[in-house]
Amino acid sequence: MLRRFSYDFNELSVTKSDLEECIGIGCDLNSFPGQPEEALKSAADICQIQGGYRIFETIGKDYKERQLIAGEHYLKTGRLIFGQLAESDGLLVFVCTAGEAISAYAGKLMDKGDTLRGYLYDVIGSVCVEKALDKMEKELDAQMRKRSLGLTRRFSPGYCGWDVAGQQKLFSLLPEGFCGISLTSSSLMKPIKSVSGVMGFGSKVVKQERPCSICGKRDCIYYERNSPIKH
Amino acid sequence: MKHNEILEKIAYCIEYGKIDRNSPFPPNLKGQDGAGEYTQMALEKGIRADDVLRMGLMQGMDRVGKKFRENKIFVPQVLMSAKAMNSSMEHLMPFFTSGEIRSKGKFIIGTVLGDLHDIGKNLVSMILKGNGWEVIDLGIDVSSEKFLDALKEHPDSVVGLSALLTTTMANMKETVEKIKDQNSETCVAIGGAPVTREFCDRIGADIYSPDPQGLVDYLNQRYNAG
Numbered sequence: 001m002l003r004r005f006s007y008d009f010n011e012l013s014v015t016k017s018d019l020e021e022c023i024g025i026g027c028d029l030n031s032f033p034g035q036p037e038e039a040l041k042s043a044a045d046i047c048q049i050q051g052g053y054r055i056f057e058t059i060g061k062d063y064k065e066r067q068l069i070a071g072e073h074y075l076k077t078g079r080l081i082f083g084q085l086a087e088s089d090g091l092l093v094f095v096c097t098a099g100e101a102i103s104a105y106a107g108k109l110m111d112k113g114d115t116l117r118g119y120l121y122d123v124i125g126s127v128c129v130e131k132a133l134d135k136m137e138k139e140l141d142a143q144m145r146k147r148s149l150g151l152t153r154r155f156s157p158g159y160c161g162w163d164v165a166g167q168q169k170l171f172s173l174l175p176e177g178f179c180g181i182s183l184t185s186s187s188l189m190k191p192i193k194s195v196s197g198v199m200g201f202g203s204k205v206v207k208q209e210r211p212c213s214i215c216g217k218r219d220c221i222y223y224e225r226n227s228p229i230k231h
Numbered sequence: 232m233k234h235n236e237i238l239e240k241i242a243y244c245i246e247y248g249k250i251d252r253n254s255p256f257p258p259n260l261k262g263q264d265g266a267g268e269y270t271q272m273a274l275e276k277g278i279r280a281d282d283v284l285r286m287g288l289m290q291g292m293d294r295v296g297k298k299f300r301e302n303k304i305f306v307p308q309v310l311m312s313a314k315a316m317n318s319s320m321e322h323l324m325p326f327f328t329s330g331e332i333r334s335k336g337k338f339i340i341g342t343v344l345g346d347l348h349d350i351g352k353n354l355v356s357m358i359l360k361g362n363g364w365e366v367i368d369l370g371i372d373v374s375s376e377k378f379l380d381a382l383k384e385h386p387d388s389v390v391g392l393s394a395l396l397t398t399t400m401a402n403m404k405e406t407v408e409k410i411k412d413q414n415s416e417t418c419v420a421i422g423g424a425p426v427t428r429e430f431c432d433r434i435g436a437d438i439y440s441p442d443p444q445g446l447v448d449y450l451n452q453r454y455n456a457g
Contacts, residue, residue, distance in 0.1 A: 023305050023306055023307065024302070024305045024306070026302060026305070027305040027307070029307065031256065031257055031258060031308075032256060032307060033255075033258065113314070113317075115310040115313065115314060116307055116310045116311060116314075119306060119307065119310055119350075120307075122350075158396040158399070159396070164345050164346075164396055164399060165345075184372070186344050186345045186372055186374075187345055188345065188346075188347050188372055192347055
């Protein structure tokens with residue numbers, strides 16, 4: 001089953017604090033009076049937030065190779081994510097993007113030498129994709145609860161030991177150009193401000209904390225961090 | 232104003248990202264001269280361009296690098312400092328062209344194949360430029376071949392590889408191997424959130440630094456360019 005969604009930037013309630021959190025704990029944008037506010041205001045007309053997902057009601061598991069089997073496709077997510085999805089009966093494969101325009105605008109500003117404003121728009125692009133996915137996840141959580149099912153966290157290729165080349169497999173589970181997102185040969189998504197990933201669901205699934213304690217990569221930027229924003 | 236006071240003003244303006252008189256940032260320096268005006272003043276007062284670079288610009292960027300390392304400032308402040316530095320650089324450009332000022336060397340930089348994260352790479356570029364290096368930025372998602380081509384064009388350059396994903400660190404390894412195969416003398420620096428000193432040793436790179444300033448310190452020592 002395939003579903004699509006789109007959100008208006010304003011319904012994601014992106015705030016200056018969200019930007020500060022994304023930039024770094026302790027960052028204070030008050031020394032740039034008006035700039036974050038202005039960027040947030042105009043980003044509403046620039047961001048084109050859309051996404052979608054495909055639901056596999058049942059999946060298989062190859063415990064020996066630690067692979068998930070969705071339809072005819074094998075997803076080698078790595079030991080850590082496979083473990084997190086072990087209790088799942090089904091799989092949800094998702095993508096979401098803030099659109100091409102926000103990165104293009106940020107790039108244009110940076111090329112013109114307006115680096116701070118360019119950077120702020122770039123951060124807004126990152127933040128709004130993550131907030132859109134938070135909203136999607138919240139909505140899915142509610143839907144799953146109605147079916148007495150639990151939903152796992154989101155996991156993406158490139159993180160928690162899942163090879164970024166896994167993007168190719170993940171995208172093969174979705175229609176070509178789904179939600180306007182495509183892959184380069186080196187597995188990067190276009191538009192740049194896009195996120196892809198999977199979530200498991202099932203009757204035994206309970207949402208776990210971030211698996212940092214199992215991973216052991218203490219130098220990972222997302223280690224025990226609450227916000228998984230990438231930029 | 233004495234020469235050393237002007238140079239300190241330049242360093243201060245760069246440290247705090249004061250570009251010029253018209254720049255509203257930082258708010259407490261609004262309406263005051265910035266790096267651009269003080270650099271012009273320094274040259275008009277007969278201070279050697281090389282001294283302006285080393286005792287003004289580089290001093291300022293050195294402080295920025297250290298504060299960024301200590302999480303006292305963040306990317307937005309570094310960007311403003313880089314803009315202030317560029318404002319000074321505009322006045323110094325003719326002296327680079329005439330050969331009165333020489334760069335410390337060339338630094339080829341890029342984010343490795345499969346990785347699109349460029350903020351860290353850009354910060355390193357800015358801080359290196361501010362410390363007198365000529366930076367050749369290859370961008371993001373850069374293949375080993377592209378690094379090798381750039382090295383052929385600029386054979387004595389240092390190469391810097393950036394990665395933010397643990398999974399693209401493998402591409403870093405491949406690129407380091409190919410560079411070292413071509414010329415074992417080429418200095419290769421690596422950086423990025425998941426990279427460690429142990430990984431650097433394992434793949435045969437020359438230097439890993441968790442922050443741009445560490446790289447600057449290393450290069451200054453290695454090339455006696457402090």
